[in-house]
Amino acid sequence: xxxxxxxxxxxxxxxxxxxxxxxxxxxxxxxxxxxxxxxxxxxxxxxxxxxxxxxxxxxxxxxxxxxxxxxxxxxxxxxxxxxxxxxxxxxxxxxxxxxxxxxxxxxxxxxxxxxxxxx
Amino acid sequence: xxxxxxxxxxxxxxxxxxxxxxxxxxxxxxxxxxxxxxxxxxxxxxxxxxxxxxxxxxxxxxxxxxxxxxxxxxxxxxxxxxxxxxxxxxxxxxxxxxxxxxxxxxxxx
Numbered sequence: 001x002x003x004x005x006x007x008x009x010x011x012x013x014x015x016x017x018x019x020x021x022x023x024x025x026x027x028x029x030x031x032x033x034x035x036x037x038x039x040x041x042x043x044x045x046x047x048x049x050x051x052x053x054x055x056x057x058x059x060x061x062x063x064x065x066x067x068x069x070x071x072x073x074x075x076x077x078x079x080x081x082x083x084x085x086x087x088x089x090x091x092x093x094x095x096x097x098x099x100x101x102x103x104x105x106x107x108x109x110x111x112x113x114x115x116x117x118x119x
Numbered sequence: 120x121x122x123x124x125x126x127x128x129x130x131x132x133x134x135x136x137x138x139x140x141x142x143x144x145x146x147x148x149x150x151x152x153x154x155x156x157x158x159x160x161x162x163x164x165x166x167x168x169x170x171x172x173x174x175x176x177x178x179x180x181x182x183x184x185x186x187x188x189x190x191x192x193x194x195x196x197x198x199x200x201x202x203x204x205x206x207x208x209x210x211x212x213x214x215x216x217x218x219x220x221x222x223x224x225x226x227x228x
Contacts, residue, residue: 037217039219046206046219046220046221046222047155047157047163047206047208047219047222048219049208049216049217049218049219052213052217054213058213060213060214060216061216062216063120063215063216096162100210103151103168103169104153104165104168104169105153105154105155105165105167105168105174105208105210106153106155106163106165106208107165107174109162109163109164110162111162112162
């Protein structure tokens with residue numbers, strides 16, 4: 001069964017870059033028909049889609065975050081990653097990595113990792 | 120951008136009640152809508168995709184429907200395990216993004 005696991009620093013200073021990695025196990029990130037994305041949830045608030053990487057290599061970002069987000073896929077390591085630059089306290093959230101079969105909803109979620117932006 | 124709204128924001132109900140949550144899109148998204156259930160401290164769980172298709176393993180008391188840009192999640196007979204927050208998400212187009220609704224919390228009456 002496919003599993004996703006987020007990893008990265010739990011504390012990031014304001015103005016710095018948040019970097020997270022999602023490791024895929026139990027399946028290949030190169031399998032066609034799926035996209036791989038990041039979703040976040042600030043404390044006590046709702047879900048926010050950050051962006052998606054397709055198996056084809058294309059990436060799409062939330063327009064509100066586009067200027068600060070970079071996502072990439074490393075097929076050799078079966079991982080995908082998120083970088084969010086110039087962070088502020090508003091970027092404090094639980095960050096989830098996720099798999100979505102094309103045409104479906106997100107069917108596999110990581111457990112989530114809490115990232116706090118604070119000096 | 121496609122905006123998603125949900126109503127109500129909070130719903131108080133009893134076990135056995137029929138519960139309906141509505142999600143509206145600001146423009147046409149065809150049937151590209153999913154519903155999720157989230158419990159505190161946990162990742163969301165997919166319930167419904169493509170507006171009305173039940174995800175494998177999800178109890179049949181959950182159902183989804185659509186009418187234009189209005190989508191509905193119905194729980195036919197609320198069970199104790201169903202007290203949670205429910206989110207809709209549109210996934211009509213990669214280029215404009217996959218927006219979530221603000222959520223509906225279902226709590227015990």
